[in-house]
Amino acid sequence: MKLASLLKAAKPETDIYVFYTDLRAFGKGFEEYYKKSQKMGIKFVRGKPSHFTENPFTKQISITVEDTLSRQVIESDFDLVVLANGMGLSKASDPIANFLKLAKSEDGFFKEAHPKYKPVDTLVEGVFIAGTAQGPKDIPDTVAQASAAAARVMVTLAQKEFKIDPILAFVDQNKCDGCEKCLENCPKNAIVMNGNGKAEVVEALCLGCGSCIASCPTEALDLHAYTSDQLYAQIDAILLNKPEGEKRILVFADNNCTYRVADALGVRKMKYTAETRIMRMPSSGRVTPNLIMYAFKKGADTVLIGDCEINNLPVPWTSKVGKENIEVAKKRLEEAGVQGDRIFFEEFNAGALQRFIDTVTNISETMKGLQPITSEVKEGLCQRK
Ligand code: SF4
Numbered sequence: 001m002k003l004a005s006l007l008k009a010a011k012p013e014t015d016i017y018v019f020y021t022d023l024r025a026f027g028k029g030f031e032e033y034y035k036k037s038q039k040m041g042i043k044f045v046r047g048k049p050s051h052f053t054e055n056p057f058t059k060q061i062s063i064t065v066e067d068t069l070s071r072q073v074i075e076s077d078f079d080l081v082v083l084a085n086g087m088g089l090s091k092a093s094d095p096i097a098n099f100l101k102l103a104k105s106e107d108g109f110f111k112e113a114h115p116k117y118k119p120v121d122t123l124v125e126g127v128f129i130a131g132t133a134q135g136p137k138d139i140p141d142t143v144a145q146a147s148a149a150a151a152r153v154m155v156t157l158a159q160k161e162f163k164i165d166p167i168l169a170f171v172d173q174n175k176c177d178g179c180e181k182c183l184e185n186c187p188k189n190a191i192v193m194n195g196n197g198k199a200e201v202v203e204a205l206c207l208g209c210g211s212c213i214a215s216c217p218t219e220a221l222d223l224h225a226y227t228s229d230q231l232y233a234q235i236d237a238i239l240l241n242k243p244e245g246e247k248r249i250l251v252f253a254d255n256n257c258t259y260r261v262a263d264a265l266g267v268r269k270m271k272y273t274a275e276t277r278i279m280r281m282p283s284s285g286r287v288t289p290n291l292i293m294y295a296f297k298k299g300a301d302t303v304l305i306g307d308c309e310i311n312n313l314p315v316p317w318t319s320k321v322g323k324e325n326i327e328v329a330k331k332r333l334e335e336a337g338v339q340g341d342r343i344f345f346e347e348f349n350a351g352a353l354q355r356f357i358d359t360v361t362n363i364s365e366t367m368k369g370l371q372p373i374t375s376e377v378k379e380g381l382c383q384r385k
């Protein structure tokens with residue numbers, strides 16, 4: 001629209017057509033700019049040109065297009081045809097993205113740490129984004145975002161000491177046998193081998209997602225505040241004294257979305273099935289197959305694992321890891337002869353209150369058709385006592 005307006009202003013005698021499928025003038029003054037362009041004589045036609053042919057003598061391009069508003073077919077010759085492509089992130093950004101381990105959104109642009117609360121931060125501490133690195137933007141929005149990023153940089157540099165989140169992975173050096181299996185399983189490459197041949201977590205890189213924990217066969221790899229011992233103890237407490245004949249859905253709720261939904265349900269006094277028990281987790285990636293099997297061993301009849309919707313995941317790989325862990329657990333249940341669908345995965349956004357209620361209600365209905373797992377089978381599900 002801008003280029004068409006500039007051309008029309010410079011050469012008023014030119015006939016300019018803009019063919020579009022959808023057009024939004026969303027910013028301040030943009031609608032006025034659109035109207036001004038129309039007043040200048042630029043014609044906006046909603047319709048996709050279907051045929052382009054070049055006249056061999058005049059070299060003009062002939063276009064056929066249906067105006068989907070007036071239902072008229074337009075056939076006209078043009079001196080110049082410009083294809084306006086959608087904007088994408090430059091491939092030249094790949095080396096820096098790989099070097100800094102920056103996450104990208106579904107649309108291919110760099111992902112911000114949080115769209116509302118941290119719009120210029122990335123998931124990598126000390127790296128900020130602005131402008132079209134994050135998505136298509138005009139100059140005023142780019143300047144505003146760049147100013148915000150510069151302010152965040154100044155705040156960061158003004159600190160004498162840096163505070164980091166205490167929820168970080170760690171390795172119990174006594175349990176680690178140096179098998180190196182965990183090295184491949186941190187997308188941030190935050191796990192390295194130390195001089196003693198044991199794994200060690202580089203805390204400055206760790207995001208505390210817990211996605212690496214399942215890869216450690218000796219449970220030497222663990223997460224502060226969500227240690228395996230703490231989580232097993234929580235399962236024990238939640239399923240302790242489960243009355244005969246009752247059933248339980250154990251929900252491993254990620255802290256950012258599913259747990260907030262459950263919390264909001266409580267605050268609003270909204271009811272959901274009484275068979276539901278909720279455990280807060282840092283992400284679905286922290287829910288290891290061992291934890292799932294332990295839950296069944298201790299009396300859970302079904303397990304629901306919740307994480308954020310893919311576009312809102314604070315750490316982009318957690319739900320993928322969570323789903324892989326579920327597949328491992330399902331296989332182990334099958335091998336143990338446990339029948340029926342008992343493990344569920346759902347993505348929630350923070351406002352999905354009714355969907356949470358519907359999800360646990362549906363699982364509760366499914367549970368009615370499930371046979372209880374016998375004590376003998378339960379014993380064999382998990383080595384942990
Ligand atoms: S918790 Fe997440 S970021 Fe930290 S080492 Fe494990 S996988 Fe990597």
Ligand code: SF4
Pocket residue numbers: 171175176177178179180181182183198199215216217218219220221
């Ligand atoms: S997978 Fe576990 S045991 Fe193996 S190196 Fe990593 S922390 Fe050590």
